[in-house]
Amino acid sequence: MNAKVDHFDPIVFERPGVTLTRSQVDAFGREIDALREEIMADLGEQDARYIRRLVRTQKGMELAGRGLLFLGVLPPAWLAGTALLSVSKILENMEIGHNVMHAQWDWLGDPALDSSTYDWDNTCPAEQWKHSHNYMHHTFTNVVGKDRDVGYGIMRMSEEQRWNPAYLFQPAYNWVLASLFQWGVAFHDLEVERVLKGEKSFAEYRAQRRKIMKKVRKQVGKDYLLFPLLAGPFAPWVLAGNATANLTRNLWSYLIIFCGHFTEHAEMFSEAEIENETRGQWYLRQLLGSSNLEGGPLFHIMSGNLSHQIEHHLFPDMPSNRYKQVAPKVREIAERYGLHYNSGRLSRQFGTVLKRINRLALPSRRKPKNATV
Amino acid sequence: MNVITASNSQSGTPGLIRRLGKALSTPFDPEDYLALFDPLQSAREIRARVIGVQRESDQAVTLTLQPNRLWKGHRAGQHVLLGVEIEGVRHQRCFSLSSAPGGAPTISVKRQGRGGVSDHLVNRCREGDLLTLAEPAGEFVLPDPVPERLLMVTAGSGITPVHSIVKSLLASNFDGKVTWVHFERRYRDLMLSDSLAQLRRDPRLDLRLVLSGDSPRDGDQAGRLDEHWLTDNIADAAARTVFTCGPAGFLDTVMDWHGEHGRAPLFHERFKAAPVVAGEGGRLYFSRTGGQAEAAAGVSLLEAAEQAGLKPKHGCRMGICHTCKCKVSKGRVRDLQSGKSRELNGQEVRICVHAAEGDVELDL
Numbered sequence: 024m025n026a027k028v029d030h031f032d033p034i035v036f037e038r039p040g041v042t043l044t045r046s047q048v049d050a051f052g053r054e055i056d057a058l059r060e061e062i063m064a065d066l067g068e069q070d071a072r073y074i075r076r077l078v079r080t081q082k083g084m085e086l087a088g089r090g091l092l093f094l095g096v097l098p099p100a101w102l103a104g105t106a107l108l109s110v111s112k113i114l115e116n117m118e119i120g121h122n123v124m125h126a127q128w129d130w131l132g133d134p135a136l137d138s139s140t141y142d143w144d145n146t147c148p149a150e151q152w153k154h155s156h157n158y159m160h161h162t163f164t165n166v167v168g169k170d171r172d173v174g175y176g177i178m179r180m181s182e183e184q185r186w187n188p189a190y191l192f193q194p195a196y197n198w199v200l201a202s203l204f205q206w207g208v209a210f211h212d213l214e215v216e217r218v219l220k221g222e223k224s225f226a227e228y229r230a231q232r233r234k235i236m237k238k239v240r241k242q243v244g245k246d247y248l249l250f251p252l253l254a255g256p257f258a259p260w261v262l263a264g265n266a267t268a269n270l271t272r273n274l275w276s277y278l279i280i281f282c283g284h285f286t287e288h289a290e291m292f293s294e295a296e297i298e299n300e301t302r303g304q305w306y307l308r309q310l311l312g313s314s315n316l317e318g319g320p321l322f323h324i325m326s327g328n329l330s331h332q333i334e335h336h337l338f339p340d341m342p343s344n345r346y347k348q349v350a351p352k353v354r355e356i357a358e359r360y361g362l363h364y365n366s367g368r369l370s371r372q373f374g375t376v377l378k379r380i381n382r383l384a385l386p387s388r389r390k391p392k393n394a395t396v
Numbered sequence: 397m398n399v400i401t402a403s404n405s406q407s408g409t410p411g412l413i414r415r416l417g418k419a420l421s422t423p424f425d426p427e428d429y430l431a432l433f434d435p436l437q438s439a440r441e442i443r444a445r446v447i448g449v450q451r452e453s454d455q456a457v458t459l460t461l462q463p464n465r466l467w468k469g470h471r472a473g474q475h476v477l478l479g480v481e482i483e484g485v486r487h488q489r490c491f492s493l494s495s496a497p498g499g500a501p502t503i504s505v506k507r508q509g510r511g512g513v514s515d516h517l518v519n520r521c522r523e524g525d526l527l528t529l530a531e532p533a534g535e536f537v538l539p540d541p542v543p544e545r546l547l548m549v550t551a552g553s554g555i556t557p558v559h560s561i562v563k564s565l566l567a568s569n570f571d572g573k574v575t576w577v578h579f580e581r582r583y584r585d586l587m588l589s590d591s592l593a594q595l596r597r598d599p600r601l602d603l604r605l606v607l608s609g610d611s612p613r614d615g616d617q618a619g620r621l622d623e624h625w626l627t628d629n630i631a632d633a634a635a636r637t638v639f640t641c642g643p644a645g646f647l648d649t650v651m652d653w654h655g656e657h658g659r660a661p662l663f664h665e666r667f668k669a670a671p672v673v674a675g676e677g678g679r680l681y682f683s684r685t686g687g688q689a690e691a692a693a694g695v696s697l698l699e700a701a702e703q704a705g706l707k708p709k710h711g712c713r714m715g716i717c718h719t720c721k722c723k724v725s726k727g728r729v730r731d732l733q734s735g736k737s738r739e740l741n742g743q744e745v746r747i748c749v750h751a752a753e754g755d756v757e758l759d760l
Binding site: 066067068069070071072079082083085086129130131132133134135140142143144149238241242244245249250253 | 416419420421422423424428429432438440441479481483484485486487488707
């Protein structure tokens with residue numbers, strides 16, 4: 024779209040290759056709002072059946088997986104058990120837990136799928152996740168210095184982050200983060216760097232850490248102590264299966280999540296840019312800061328529908344099974360406004376993430392506009 | 397026999413096994429997994445299976461329920477918040493339990509014709525369906541000791557809690573007298589008629605049916621309640637402890653009569669919210685979501701929040717189940733039922749029956 028220079032309709036959104044006026048941004052916002060209304064008004068029995076069937080499938084796979092691991096001394100049983108447990112943990116964390124805690128299913132009125140009471144099979148306590156993720160990350164998406172998911176406080180994912188020599192090692196410790204992803208998530212909301220800077224009280228930090236440790240004890244107790252003990256002489260196979268399932272879930276969720284906001288064309292924003300942001304501008308930032316992954320129906324479910332990262336960021340509390348349906352409409356609207364709709368296959372998207380990690384390990388040639396952190 | 401053994405072993409589950417189950421299923425409950433095999437299993441809510449559907453008429457049914465072990469029974473006359481899934485969404489409404497305590501609980505439901513929970517239960521509920529129940533609640537119960545002379549005055553679906561009370565009373569060693577007058581338009585509207593016919597045989601009960609729209613059969617009367625009816629038709633009515641339940645206008649008549657003549661206590665159960673008393677209206681501030689909204693006079697905080705696009709938790713929408721309780725950080729609210737206005741600072745109110753008077757900050 025060509026923007027006219029107009030006193031009464033100033034340009035309020037400027038990014039490489041796109042310039043939008045106030046009325047264009049507002050119109051864009053209204054179109055996205057209308058999409059949301061359309062889907063939310065249509066929710067009903069089919070959606071309820073989807074999530075309930077998914078929960079049953081996941082719980083069934085988990086039981087079967089843990090059962091087979093008791094026979095893990097037989098290699099096929101160990102492999103099948105570990106695979107089932109891995110898939111069930113992925114489903115529970117991603118397509119169920121993450122989305123339930125986003126209040127996507129609150130409209131069902133089912134206390135088992137309610138955002139205020141659900142807790143997931145992960146070392147991160149639900150309450151802290153909802154703060155760091157639903158509030159901080161989803162409100163301030165890709166705003167460097169505000170969205171702590173930009174590098175999780177340990178990686179340099181944007182030119183705007185000031186370089187230091189530790190980042191030279193990030194191509195290596197990136198893989199450590201990937202393997203221990205649930206632990207990174209668990210300690211994320213502690214905001215250690217803010218405690219060190221004196222922005223956050225030590226008392227608050229300590230209270231949060233106590234809650235994390237309580238959950239960690241339960242999670243570790245289950246997977247690494249009780250289930251192996253229950254297996255008696257077969258403890259080593261159960262232990263190995265559980266550890267492998269947790270590792271698989273960590274690597275997979277890392278992979279999907281890093282492709283959500285750190286691909287080549289995913290844009291970063293500065294704090295100045297979000298001052299007095301309107302709803303339309305917020306939508307624009309969500310669209311341009313997120314990237315999608317292409318694949319079949321099973322791939323979308325296994326990614327918790329975060330393969331529709333753009334749609335998830337525009338509509339974080341819309342039931343995830345509906346993202347596939349809105350995606351083509353979002354894409355059509357984006358293209359009409361001349362906005363890049365960032366979508367590609369997993370291999371390609373992740374390739375660009377690795378490129379970003381490697382490139383930003385080195386100091387930037389150009390001076391950042393307003394470097395933070 | 398089987399049932400008894402099963403329930404004994406369940407309630408007697410040693411704490412250690414329970415704790416081990418919890419530790420193995422953390423952060424969920426063992427019941428979340430057991431529910432794969434038995435959908436009644438739950439650690440967080442009372443689920444009940446419908447094991448009997450008795451058509452009372454084309455307008456009403458009595459449902460017999462088999463609740464899971466979280467159900468701890470009820471006191472005769474109490475109501476329960478019942479949840480049912482309609483098109484995927486849990487809908488909740490309060491119903492009086494019509495059964496006497498002890499056996500399988502029953503509820504008797506009359507169609508309302510507005511497409512809500514009652515209509516769903518009357519039209520669609522089948523044996524095997526699953527419902528949810530909250531803890532039974534309500535103070536519409538017999539006092540201890542039980543008064544010797546009791547007068548029950550009911551109309552329409554107001555029959556259900558009193559049926560529970562009378563049935564349990566007659567099953568006890570009660571040696572007083574209970575008079576029960578029930579007002580109904582026509583015979584075919586009468587719920588629980590089979591059970592009434594049985595109860596009627598008990599000499600301790602004097603049950604009178606008063607019909608306003610049908611010619612009365614053997615022993616029943618024609619007529620409708622007015623301010624003289626009780627004095628004219630019940631010997632010594634004013635000296636009896638009264639239990640009354642029925643539509644709002646009916647209740648008002650009974651309570652006005654009692655206010656003027658009654659010399660013994662009166663207990664009443666109201667199914668519908670009292671007529672809304674107009675408040676002043678005001679502005680709502682939602683501290684959790686950051687929005688605000690104008691609330692017109694007499695519009696409940698719940699409705700106003702819903703109009704503003706929020707979806708606060710709620711149940712009965714008539715002030716009895718307390719599901720919608722929400723903290724008011726500060727502000728003045730008017731109780732739509734009592735008409736009383738009060739200042740709040742961090743207390744919880746049922747937002748379905750309170751309206752704003754001026755600025756109100758809600759934890760929504």
